[in-house]
Amino acid sequence: MATTSTDWPDRYYDIDQILEKPGPRTDPDFLAGDGVKEFLRTKAKILVIGAGGLGCEILANLALTGFKDIHVIDMDTIDISNLNRQFLFRPKDVGRPKAIVAAEFIMNRVPGVQVTPYYGKIQDKGDDYYLQFNLVICGLDSVEARRWMSATLVNLVDPENPESLKPLIDGGTEGFRGQARVILPTITSCYECSLDMLNKPTAFPICTIANTPRQPEHCIEWASVLEWPRIHGPDKKLDNDDPEHITWLYNLASARAKEFNIEGVTWSLTQGVVKNIIPAIASTNAIIAASCCNEAFKIATSSAAFLNNYFMLIGTDGVYSYTFEHEKRDDCPVCGGSSLDLPISSEMTVEQLIELLIERQDVQIKKPSLSSDSTQIYLQAPPDLEAATRPNLTKKVQDLVAAGGEITVTSRSLPFSLSLRISYT
Amino acid sequence: MSTDSAQVQPDNKTRRYDRQLRLWAASGQTALENARLLVISGSATSTSILKNLVLPGVGHFTILDSTPVTARDAGNNFFLEGTSSIGKSRAQEAVRLLLELNDGVEGQADTSNLEHILDSNPSYFSAFTLVIAHNLEPKLLERLSALLWADDTLPMLVVVTSAGFLGEFYIQFHEHPIIESHSENTPSLRIDKAFPALQEYASSLDFANMDPTEHGHITYVVILVRALADWKAAHDGKPPQTYEEKKLFKEGLQSMKVKFDEENFDEAEAQAYRCWTETKVPSDISALFQDPQLGTLSSTSPPFFHLLDALRKFSLEPPHTLPLTSSLPDMKANTTNYIELQKLYKARAEEEKEKFKSLLSHPVDDALIDSFVKNAHGLKVLRGKQYGTLDKDPAALASAILASPKAGATHLALSALARVSSSSPTEEELTAAAQALLPPGTELPEEFENAVGEIARSPTADLPNTAAFLGGLVAQEVIKMITKQYVPIESYCVIDLVETWTGII
Numbered sequence A: 001m002a003t004t005s006t007d008w009p010d011r012y013y014d015i016d017q018i019l020e021k022p023g024p025r026t027d028p029d030f031l032a033g034d035g036v037k038e039f040l041r042t043k044a045k046i047l048v049i050g051a052g053g054l055g056c057e058i059l060a061n062l063a064l065t066g067f068k069d070i071h072v073i074d075m076d077t078i079d080i081s082n083l084n085r086q087f088l089f090r091p092k093d094v095g096r097p098k099a100i101v102a103a104e105f106i107m108n109r110v111p112g113v114q115v116t117p118y119y120g121k122i123q124d125k126g127d128d129y130y131l132q133f134n135l136v137i138c139g140l141d142s143v144e145a146r147r148w149m150s151a152t153l154v155n156l157v158d159p160e161n162p163e164s165l166k167p168l169i170d171g172g173t174e175g176f177r178g179q180a181r182v183i184l185p186t187i188t189s190c191y192e193c194s195l196d197m198l199n200k201p202t203a204f205p206i207c208t209i210a211n212t213p214r215q216p217e218h219c220i221e222w223a224s225v226l227e228w229p230r231i232h233g234p235d236k237k238l239d240n241d242d243p244e245h246i247t248w249l250y251n252l253a254s255a256r257a258k259e260f261n262i263e264g265v266t267w268s269l270t271q272g273v274v275k276n277i278i279p280a281i282a283s284t285n286a287i288i289a290a291s292c293c294n295e296a297f298k299i300a301t302s303s304a305a306f307l308n309n310y311f312m313l314i315g316t317d318g319v320y321s322y323t324f325e326h327e328k329r330d331d332c333p334v335c336g337g338s339s340l341d342l343p344i345s346s347e348m349t350v351e352q353l354i355e356l357l358i359e360r361q362d363v364q365i366k367k368p369s370l371s372s373d374s375t376q377i378y379l380q381a382p383p384d385l386e387a388a389t390r391p392n393l394t395k396k397v398q399d400l401v402a403a404g405g406e407i408t409v410t411s412r413s414l415p416f417s418l419s420l421r422i423s424y425t
Numbered sequence B: 001m002s003t004d005s006a007q008v009q010p011d012n013k014t015r016r017y018d019r020q021l022r023l024w025a026a027s028g029q030t031a032l033e034n035a036r037l038l039v040i041s042g043s044a045t046s047t048s049i050l051k052n053l054v055l056p057g058v059g060h061f062t063i064l065d066s067t068p069v070t071a072r073d074a075g076n077n078f079f080l081e082g083t084s085s086i087g088k089s090r091a092q093e094a095v096r097l098l099l100e101l102n103d104g105v106e107g108q109a110d111t112s113n114l115e116h117i118l119d120s121n122p123s124y125f126s127a128f129t130l131v132i133a134h135n136l137e138p139k140l141l142e143r144l145s146a147l148l149w150a151d152d153t154l155p156m157l158v159v160v161t162s163a164g165f166l167g168e169f170y171i172q173f174h175e176h177p178i179i180e181s182h183s184e185n186t187p188s189l190r191i192d193k194a195f196p197a198l199q200e201y202a203s204s205l206d207f208a209n210m211d212p213t214e215h216g217h218i219t220y221v222v223i224l225v226r227a228l229a230d231w232k233a234a235h236d237g238k239p240p241q242t243y244e245e246k247k248l249f250k251e252g253l254q255s256m257k258v259k260f261d262e263e264n265f266d267e268a269e270a271q272a273y274r275c276w277t278e279t280k281v282p283s284d285i286s287a288l289f290q291d292p293q294l295g296t297l298s299s300t301s302p303p304f305f306h307l308l309d310a311l312r313k314f315s316l317e318p319p320h321t322l323p324l325t326s327s328l329p330d331m332k333a334n335t336t337n338y339i340e341l342q343k344l345y346k347a348r349a350e351e352e353k354e355k356f357k358s359l360l361s362h363p364v365d366d367a368l369i370d371s372f373v374k375n376a377h378g379l380k381v382l383r384g385k386q387y388g389t390l391d392k393d394p395a396a397l398a399s400a401i402l403a404s405p406k407a408g409a410t411h412l413a414l415s416a417l418a419r420v421s422s423s424s425p426t427e428e429e430l431t432a433a434a435q436a437l438l439p440p441g442t443e444l445p446e447e448f449e450n451a452v453g454e455i456a457r458s459p460t461a462d463l464p465n466t467a468a469f470l471g472g473l474v475a476q477e478v479i480k481m482i483t484k485q486y487v488p489i490e491s492y493c494v495i496d497l498v499e500t501w502t503g504i505i
């Protein structure tokens, strides 16, 4: 039987219209009827990454569509600014872990659904943990965490074991815009393949901040990047979430702006610049989360073909969307299997190469360590190896790596290493 | 620091709404808080829409629904409490649970019957800003849309239809002028028509004998104004026109450098097109000057049209542009030069605003004038049609379908569903109903088969994911209508969640 003890007659009257017969575009392998209902309602196990703006919506949709075994990971606690969209949270929940509150809420509201929260980082969990799920949905705002998740699921794929391939559905929003995509690790384009589609983060040159401020943002960056460490020393770190810290920066930035006749420094702008705040609203999250969950439902039931593979929405001027197949990148460091060709000047030093890697839109790496087959070129840690390899920073790359040679780039923030094939121009 | 932090830190309400205030600011928030919504039915789609409007703080909502919660409602609607809600009023249960989302919102359940209200109390609707109806019975929908259309002081109507993976929605409104469209176009810096103070400033600089550090910090605006003036002086007062001349002009900019790494001159070269692209009133703005409202302007006309008329008059006089705005993009410069330039732009923008104000034939609030002038390059006026107009015009419907076959076919299938009486119609019945909407003999697009098959599969399914998807899209549009910011849709928005696309017909 496709019902569990908590299901009541007609509970799934609407969804069952879909599960009891195929549509014109449904794959012929779809087995309409009790089998698919039973799989969805008693066997499917799904992981949700993030219990924030997208996560709250995702959990509610999954629960209503009949997924009964849902796990959720989130490392954050609830802030008052979450309440305009993260609808499973109330003012009394501020300060509590998102994953736990969200799980409690869903289990209370939707009978018979088990939501297992984990309050912590995705990096805390190993391959065995991720292998237990049929599907993973990611609703995160952190690029780093999404790269980690995508790379981890690509690495999990064992060609001998089809069960090791876990579809990853990834959603993201910004203001009235968003995107949802389906990643079949190693088969379709992964998160890393599309890294160059991200907007470049605004960066202000240090000399502008220090000497020639023109915009309110320049004054704010001056206060946070230069003045905070200068005045507080290396031990007191700036806490973006502490309103007193923001106020301190705001006061300093305002004074500087006044000195230079610059208008427009406000508390809200200060917070926005320092925290790199991205506008977020419930409605956009609802669209993207619905799209993610709809793909999960279609994958889990085969009741309709799933998205191949990218849906992009812009809601600022009418409703504009674009559905397309994002191509896998042959030189993707995660799923491409070959190295990235990097022609560089024969004069380039190791230090300059590191800067180049940090700036490149399709690489985006923080604090990379570099090594070749034979040499540790530069290692960021541990301190003794860093000290030992530091003299290489000023050497030319050419003196350490022959033309056509490979450099392996690693970083603590990434679960994979990047291979560069170096040539000289 | 001596400043009392409690004075500058935002209050709880501002903190709660921070992430949305960055999109529509306090003005949009006020509009939202003054809005009163009526939502007809407490279906899963209706509550999904409402959730996204209660969270950002809409002022008031009423759910009008006379039916009790059924077993299937309790299964697919997040704003019902499972079996414990079954048998209770669907409006009351949904309102109770939606209100938990935001203390600042007022909500009311109305268990009256819509047909009864239409018969005996049509003024009921005038208390609302906007009415949303989901899967409303076609006869009642027709009456409701006709009633609301007949008087343009009555609320806008958003009609939402869904069946399984397919759905669509339409906004019925008469006229929707937008000042803050958040256009991605930037206003002109008017380098080609430099105002006198800017021209004077650029001419006063002695580029040749300047301190080299200072030379590297002149703004590209000033460099271009100067270089253009020099060029015109040598070319009968004409800007560079041919490809060769433009190339020569750019080379001239490069040769002004005293050091090879002066980025301000590189910026000037990159922006040189501004010298030969004439600043005019953009064509979509001058098209607004033909608006019928301007022909019948009176003291009761909306302020927007008084402002638009003043803009038209402003553009008739030299330099035949929109009023200058004081917002200057960031550019390579030292603080002094940048701020100096900014002051020149501000002073001129202020003068032009005064000029603009003098052209107003009717007093308008200063804040509105500021906003209008600042956003003049992105103004829009949308004009809508009564709901159902397209489906009543077979030829127009056929050509709309031809223009966008996927969205068109899906819309046609949904319209057909509304016209069959059976709750489980066959594909044949639906196809016949669709055919009846088109001119005799019209061939249905091949996409129709996919759409109609999907509708026959799940004609009454209010799927949670489709409800949530529509809930988000409709709420986005409602927010745009209420705040009069950004640009809403002007016709049907159609969705297909089998292939995951949205389309407009």
Ligand SMILES: [Zn+2]
Binding pocket: A189, A190, A191, A192, A193, A328, A329, A332, A333, A334, A335, A336
């Ligand atoms: Zn890849």
